[in-house]
Amino acid sequence: MAAPSVQKLLVIGGNGFIGSAICRAALAKGMQVTSVSSSGRPYTTPKGHSPAWTSKVTWLKGSAQNPSTFSNVLPDVHGIVHTLGTLIEDGGKYKQALREGDVTKVIGSALSSVFGLQNPLKRGAEGSYEDVNRDSALRVCEAFLRSGEGKQFPSPRPFVYISAEDVFRPLIPARYVETKREAEMSIEAMLSTSPSQYRGVYIRPSLVYHAHYRPLTTPAAAIFDLSASLHRKIPQGVPKPSEILHQLGNALSPHSSLPRNTSLGSSLNSIANAMSIPPIHVDHVAEAITIALGNSNVAGVVGVKRMRELIGWWPEDQQFLQAAHKST
Template identity: 45%
Template sequence: MPPPLHLVVVGGNGFIGSAVCRRALAKGFRVTSISSSGRPYRTPKGHTPAWTAQVDWRTGDALDPASYAETLDGTSAVVHTLGTLLEDTEYKRALREGDALGLLRAAFGNVNGRNPLAPKGTTTYERMNRDAALRVCEAFRDSPPPPAESKAATRPFVFISAADVFRPWIDARYIETKRAAERGITEILAPHAERFRGAWSTTPTHAPSLPPAAAFLDLTSTLHVSLPASLRSSLRAVVADLPGRVNEHIPSPAASLATALSTPPMHVDHVAAAAVQACLDPTIQGVLEKEEQGAAMQSV
């Protein structure tokens, strides 16, 4: 019997990364997580689930390939989940603890912008959303493949990207750096690179900060779907032509808002299931929007 496929999850102790680890274990993968702390995943209440004992938790800096190059040797696939929605990482603590006020403070500070005279921190959109993904992708490309007896037909690299649903409240650089990472990964690994674009990823454990917003977006997306198809197409065409386009890859903030109101949130477990399935199914390639991720999961 051949050994199990080896999956490396970058950011495996985070919100989405932990769900990917859990799903991959259920599908029979040998799983390794790389994170800056190297600590196992803990729930918002501080508990360590039993499944974490089956994951090899390692320390590594995504921007420093030498710190994890050995871990990638013989790896069958990589799922990259690192990223930041706000440059003020206090929002991640607020999410973990269900601190709605803390989340609002972080978001409000992001809307107002940074003091240009303040020291530049290390957690920037460019470093976390673009550069980290590209360094990991390059290191994976240059790493030796698994032994012949366990080698998959392809070595997929799955990047958890994002749908453009947060503007104008979130700096446009968030989605700009996500799209830049997508293009860079395509150049490095095409065609064996998958980029998943989801809207909000939620789970009931993040109450009370996320579910109210998620419930509102779920309602607006349901109302959108109830409209006649011809009307939905006309609305999309109107929104796409609105002025204010950032560049050829990023439409106007109004288009982002329209996408947010018409796209239901995804449960984090659905994102994880689609990502793991992409590691198993060589026919899944390129950028997958939310609807296509649902189709990919039909064979899960």
């Protein structure tokens, strides 16, 4: 196996749902992987098992909000993937419920978010959208840049940030996606000061699912995948439901704290996205990230379509078209 261009990878939150998949995929690519998390414990399955691959990862305890807790490893890593994020401001209770497959608690967290049954955290407070989704990534990025001061690298060091497609509103507050977009813009501004030394990659998955590790995501994934498939099959020229919703959403005055060129628009736009953007398996997200890490041409926003292209996965109708083209 040829040595990967990113030989030493640091994953922030490597024992989480997406982070663990990235660690596993990176090991398969021949990378040396280090994970930093608040517990420092190796990944375990929902049943408490430690897969064999976890013995090949270096598990460190540290805080993304305080990168000095792991700054000693930063000068030697060739790339970073930041996976921390919170969908609901409830101290991670919904994550535990998803992990355990507790439908009641997941629904309770979602309803509390929709109807404001729990007080939202003060902006910037510990555990808030600003703290977890945005500020933790900015602090890690700043430390990553400092670790390379005075050095020259053969290729730009990638900083991969797990962002999100706008598919969850109005079930999830707009601040969830807004803080993700703010992080993208701020990271890009920092990295752009040294474009030959660093590149930013902003992964925007839709609904991320796994039948065994997140069984509660499977029914929703099946519905969203069916909706996206039906949209692809609508003949060109026939208005699609998602297009109609986008038009209605664009006609409404958006309420967003983001600059106009990155405004989220109406919740109708988010619903339209959910109807037309298919879900993506967590292993496909991880595979796309490992490919992006080793390809210096991959930079900027990487949505679901681009992730599928990177891993060589084609929707059923495109596979059919390719086969038909080859047969002629």
